[in-house]
Structures are given as C-alpha cells and as structure tokens.
Amino acid sequence: MKGFTLVESLIVVFACTTFLLLPTLSINRWQQGIELEQFLSTFEKHLLLTQQMAIVTMQDTQIIFDEQEQQLQFVLSDIENIQLPIPTTLKASGPDKIVFKSMSGNNGRLAKFAYFWTEKKQLIEFQFQLGSGRYVKKITQL
Numbered sequence: 001m002k003g004f005t006l007v008e009s010l011i012v013v014f015a016c017t018t019f020l021l022l023p024t025l026s027i028n029r030w031q032q033g034i035e036l037e038q039f040l041s042t043f044e045k046h047l048l049l050t051q052q053m054a055i056v057t058m059q060d061t062q063i064i065f066d067e068q069e070q071q072l073q074f075v076l077s078d079i080e081n082i083q084l085p086i087p088t089t090l091k092a093s094g095p096d097k098i099v100f101k102s103m104s105g106n107n108g109r110l111a112k113f114a115y116f117w118t119e120k121k122q123l124i125e126f127q128f129q130l131g132s133g134r135y136v137k138k139i140t141q142l
Contacts, residue, residue, distance in 0.1 A: 050074045054100035063098045091116040
C-alpha cells in the first residue's frame with residue numbers, strides 16, 4: 001500500500017497551518033501601525049482646521065483634551081464639534097484646553113501635545129510656537 005502515514009499527514013497539515021498563520025500575525029501589527037499613522041494625520045488636519053476656523057468664522061475655537069477618556073474634542077463653533085479618540089497603543093499628554101483666538105488663530109500659549117508610542121519607543125510631540133499659532137512636530141526615538 002502506498003500513501004502517507006498519519007504522522008506524515010499531520011506534519012503537512014502543521015506546515016500548511018504555519019504558512020497561513022505567519023502572514024496573519026504580521027498583518028495585525030501592520031494594521032496597528034497604519035491605525036496610529038492615520039490618527040496622527042487626522043490630528044494634524046483637525047488641528048489646522050480648528051485654527052483656520054477661528055480665523056474664518058471670527059469666533060474662538062478650542063481643542064479640549066480629556067485625559068481620563070483619552071479623547072480629543074475639536075470645538076469649531078457652538079454647534080460643530082469633532083471628537084477624535086486616541087488609540088490605546090498611544091499614551092497621550094497635553095493641556096486640558098487650547099483656545100485659538102478669533103481673527104488671528106493664535107493660541108497665546110507654548111502648549112504641547114505629546115504621544116508616546118510604546119511599541120516603537122517613539123515620542124511624538126506637537127509644540128506650539130508663541131504668538132503664531134503654528135506648531136513644530138518632533139519625533140524622538142527613546
């Protein structure tokens with residue numbers, strides 16, 4: 001009788017399972033990285049939008065950081081708020097509130113939002129410059 005024995009069949013099944021499982025594990029890590037990059041990009045876009053809305057609408061706008069719930073809220077007007085949850089793989093710190101002044105978009109503070117990415121051991125900081133309302137993004141490898 002010719003054919004595979006039970007042991008040989010189990011080895012083939014194990015090898016096939018391993019080859020199918022390895023890409024799945026790497027895809028999960030890759031997906032988490034993309035999620036974090038998307039969060040940082042969205043944060044920057046909402047930051048600029050909040051500042052520009054203060055200039056255009058001639059009303060103060062603000063960013064509210066809730067450290068307990070790890071969430072940012074961009075208040076653009078009395079009726080329009082944008083909420084942005086912070087991914088669990090980031091540890092965020094920053095001021096409770098930043099107000100952009102109407103017509104100028106300045107915030108008048110040297111406030112800083114910092115995100116610590118534990119997996120890559122990176123510190124990503126958004127430091128506001130005094131008087132201009134602009135910020136500097138700095139990534140530090142720890």
